[in-house]
Amino acid sequence: MTTPAVTAPLLQVEDLTVQFPTPDGLITVVDHVSFTLDANRVLCIVGESGSGKSVTALSLVGLVQSRGGRVSAGSVKFRGTELVGQPEKALNRIRGRDIGFIFQEPMSSLNPAFTVGDQIAEVVRRHRRAGRKEAWARAVEMLDRVGIASAAQRAKDYPHRFSGGMRQRVMIALALACDPKLLIADEPTTALDVTIQARTLELLKTLQREQDMAVLFITHDLGVVADIADDVVVMYASQVVEHAPVRDLFRRPQHPYTAGLLAAMPQSALENGSPLVGIPGVVPQPHRLPSGCRFHPRCTHAQAGRCTSEPVELRRLDGGLVRCVRSEELRDPAPVPGAPAPIEGVAVQ
Amino acid sequence: MTTTPGAGAPKLRVEDLEVTFDVGRGKKLHAVDGVSFHVDEGETLGLVGESGSGKSTTGMAVLRLTEPTAGRVHLGDTEVTGLRSRRMRPLRKRMQIVFQDPYSSLDPSMTIGQQLDEPLKVHTSLSKDERRARVDEALDTVKLSTRYTTRYPNEFSGGQRQRIAIARAMILDPELVVLDEPVSALDVSTQSQIVNLLLGIQEQARTSFLFIAHDLAVVRLVSDRTAVMYLGQLVETGPSARVYDAPAHPYTAALNSAIPIPDPDRQRTRDRIVLGGDQPSPLNPPSGCRFRTRCPFAMPVCAEEVPPQHPLEGGGYAACHLHTHGPELRGGSVLQLVEGGHLTTPLVSR
Structure with a gap:
């Protein structure tokens, strides 16, 4: 193992590219994605279905191979150590100990044949070389910390004895049992009822502070982003289209897609007293990507030529990154949610 | 009792609706427990609640897709509850439903044209040409190309499928449509398209909507009035703006x-x-x-x-x-x- 560089960020992802073989040929699901995540920070990757956000998260720690995917380029450094190309054994040591996971469906991530206490204790024993008693005590402690009442008793229950919201708490206890420095949470609250989602987010925020960990949070919901993120990466059609601190992103979205997502939120329409504004068209298929800017067929600001011929590079703008050639000119007037008519736009759809 | 509904008479009237499921060992589950509400012509009532609240069961019971245990449901001047199945059939034409999952609510083995034609064949005596015109019109209403009639559901995205499901529900010009979480499974950009589409359709057709959802913000946007449900009962009702604010x-x-x-x-x-x-x-x-x-x-x-x-x-x-x-x-x-x-x-x- 290399010694981690002192100044290295906790997680550094560079040009990460993930491909999947399909009947239509090799498709690129994650396309040169780069970002860094420092200790104790919360980074949200937001995007719609098919944007590549979940595959990005899975590929960081070698979880796409079993799904048929392949990291074909790029680098993922965790505390200075390269993870891409590491043998499964080494990754196994890191997963669960240094990097914890929570997924959308808690039921499919818990083993129905073991008590929740045993499942947590097992992880603690494996990664921390703890004895049985010590591991069990840690399991109970974690269940208590995530707010499960009578934790010592409940640790002896099987997963089916818990409600959906409680199972997600068990998952969180499991993910955090070894004090990971990084938690990867893939849509952890999407399947939950709204009031349970609110409570789970509160819990995650509290634990993030208490345990000094960084969180990479994957979501489709900008409302959740407003609640927990420090920084935000917006993905569209396998690429990063905007990367900004959370306040900047909400105050002044630089990419028309981000502005469109904001305007499409029911809360935005209610806040502004305006009608709901949708984004026309549909997300393109990975094997049928448009030329030029991948968002141009749905963009009300797209211009023939400039937006439609050459691929658009991600570039620095103010405090963030944006993949749009027109950001400056659209800013004045700002590309506010629900911005009006296309400016000599190309035909949409 | 058989007067034609004039101004002020609700299109849908639900009184003391109860749905009880037998769960074995003599135990009964009261999924819907004494729920009453009405929906006026051209009005949208939003029914909000979380899983287990009984909101979807209420929607199903209104259409008698689930049999109510007690209570009365009136559509216009027709009492829906208690009708024999033979007499239910003409009523089916007047009440339709759109489900949450556009992937399972369409028949994968039928073309879009066939799926839209089916209700017309069953419920109307229109000629083939007239039916085809109605199918085209329905696709037009949901802003889909009429070329799609020969395609199959698997060729469409979630949002497009939901448009097709809406077209199928609207094609018989129903008086009431129950929309059961119609946008919950969709991405946010698509969700707003569908919400706007529904609002537009309603303005045109003056259909009454029972809009069932878990998201109070969406309900606030689409509904005139909102009813909030918890554990089988309504806990609050009122104009949507007031309920929300x-x-x-x-x-x-x-x-x-x-x-x-x-x-x-x-x-x-x-x-x-x-x-x-x-x-x-x-x-x-x-x-x-x-x-x-x-x-x-x-x-x-x-x-x-x-x-x-x-x-x-x-x-x-x-x-x-x-x-x-x-x-x-x-x-x-x-x-x-x-x-x-x-x-x-x-x-x-x-």
Whole structure:
């Protein structure tokens, strides 16, 4: 193992590219994605279905191979150590100990044949070389910390004895049992009822502070982003289209897609007293990507030529990154949610 | 009783609806327990609740896709409950449903044209050409190309499928459409397209909508009035703007709190109600007020007495003791208890 560089960020992802073989040929699901995540920070990757956000998260720690995917380029450094190309054994040591996971469906991530206490204790024993008693005590402690009442008793229950919201708490206890420095949470609250989602987010925020960990949070919901993120990466059609601190992103979205997502939120329409504004068209298929800017067929600001011929590079703008050639000119007037008519736009759809 | 519904007569009238499921060992689950509401012509009533609230069962029971155990449902001047299946058939034409999952609600083996033609074949005596014209018209209404008639569902995205499901529901020009979480499975950009489409269709067709959803913000946008459901019962009803802005029941206020504001600064500093505990089992609901086990404002009276429906200014009611006991809100918003400096952020009940 290399010694981690002192100044290295906790997680550094560079040009990460993930491909999947399909009947239509090799498709690129994650396309040169780069970002860094420092200790104790919360980074949200937001995007719609098919944007590549979940595959990005899975590929960081070698979880796409079993799904048929392949990291074909790029680098993922965790505390200075390269993870891409590491043998499964080494990754196994890191997963669960240094990097914890929570997924959308808690039921499919818990083993129905073991008590929740045993499942947590097992992880603690494996990664921390703890004895049985010590591991069990840690399991109970974690269940208590995530707010499960009578934790010592409940640790002896099987997963089916818990409600959906409680199972997600068990998952969180499991993910955090070894004090990971990084938690990867893939849509952890999407399947939950709204009031349970609110409570789970509160819990995650509290634990993030208490345990000094960084969180990479994957979501489709900008409302959740407003609640927990420090920084935000917006993905569209396998690429990063905007990367900004959370306040900047909400105050002044630089990419028309981000502005469109904001305007499409029911809360935005209610806040502004305006009608709901949708984004026309549909997300393109990975094997049928448009030329030029991948968002141009749905963009009300797209211009023939400039937006439609050459691929658009991600570039620095103010405090963030944006993949749009027109950001400056659209800013004045700002590309506010629900911005009006296309400016000599190309035909949409 | 057989007068034609004139102005003011509700299109859908639901009285004391009950749906009970036998769960074995002599136990009964009251999924819907004494629910009453109405929907006027051309009006949208939003029915909000979380999983297990009984909102979808209510929608199914209104259409008698689930058999009500008790209560009455009227569509116009026709009593739906108690009709024999033979007499239900003409009524099916007048009431339609759109389901949440556009992937399972369409028949994968039939073309879009066939699926849209089916209800016309069953319920009308139109000629083939007339039916084809109606199918084209329906696709046009949901803003899909008429070229799609020869294609199969698997060739469409979720949003497009939901458009097709809406076209199928609207093709017989129904008086009532139950929309059961029609946008919940869709991406946000598609969700807004469908919401706007539904609003447009309704304006044209004057159809009555029962819009079932878990998202109070979506319901606020699409519904004239909102009814909030918890554990099989309605806890609050009223004009959507009032229900959303000034919730008079703590559960409605908690639903409101759970919707993040798209502004990081305000979202992180606002006073909120974050509910503790889990929803109790409908097999064994709490005594008195069913929400009391999770309510941050529960008082002794809440365990003893079923809260009456306290009438609210502007219409509707809240079934909550807070209006007559404790802080005596007298129809006012529960949010004043949260924002009035009584409580710190976030308010977590337990």
